[in-house]
Amino acid sequence: MNNTTESSRNVLSEQHFCSLxxxxxxxxxxxxxxxxxxxxxxxxxxxxxLQKYSSNFKGTLYMIISNLAVADLLLAFGLTFQLAEYVFPNLESDKYFCVIKTCCIAVSITCSSDMLSYMSIDRFCAIMFPMRHFLNAHKKKSKRCILAVTWLVSLLIGVIPIIVSAVNISDDSPRGFSCKYGYMIPYKASMFAAIFLPIEFGFNVCLCLIVMWRVLTNNAARNNYRKSMIKCLLTLQIYILFAVCWSPYVVTTVLMEMNKEGINDYFCFREFAVLVGFMNSGMNWILYSLANRKFRKSFKNVLSCTSVKNNDNTMFRL
Known part of the structure; x- marks a missing residue:
């Protein structure tokens, strides 16, 4: 009951201070x-x-990137619901509409975060345990199982708290129903995410730096030096872009907890900070084209409708 009262007070304050x-x-x-x-x-x-030039984008890294793209498309689907809510404000009071929208966004962000961790662990294993990774790389079934488990975990983490929160909200509430950020996601879950994301980012970056150091100092790895470094740099840039875009939202959420007396001052800023986080999903393809020659040439061919044979590996040489 106390949590419900506190949540109600926070949402009412948000509505008051965030009137645009x-x-x-x-x-x-x-x-x-x-x-x-x-x-x-x-x-x-x-x-x-990735589908058109599949023979030139082999390996677990590109498989993870394709799953990241699917997760980002799920976010775009949730943002479409958000746009509909802005255009038709009456939808904000529809509980089912709000649950679907929030679940899409939450699952997408959770899955993206988990996929980044999988990417860093895969790069770490590829350099530190090359023979074992080489043998496992040809086992598509095992990789698909890992990806399926990642999606399942993301689905459970993203959906269950929101469903529970929606069930506990009374339809007879005198203040009605609101679909604003932070309303459907439980407070503890929001704080956990704000704390966990920086820790996960630090873990991923550390693994990536270890891999790069190993490549630079290990003579056995010098045969694949350039190819490995390009993949490591691309992975590191993906982490940094994710962290930069989501840092404003994470920092604001933490400040709201540390300064409860001035909590209302952060509500409006967080409404716009989350938009910066959403931008990450729309910027990944730009990062790929800038950081990876294979992606850059492939995107250019697709956008210019240039016909290129799928097995022409010389055109996509790293």
Missing amino acids: NSKQRYLKITALAIVTLTTYFGNSLILYT
């Missing part, structure tokens, strides 16, 4: 629309490219 004028509201809708369309376009391009 017409210009600000249109600006927010425009920004969200751009992020949504970019996310749809960029990740569809990634999936199409």
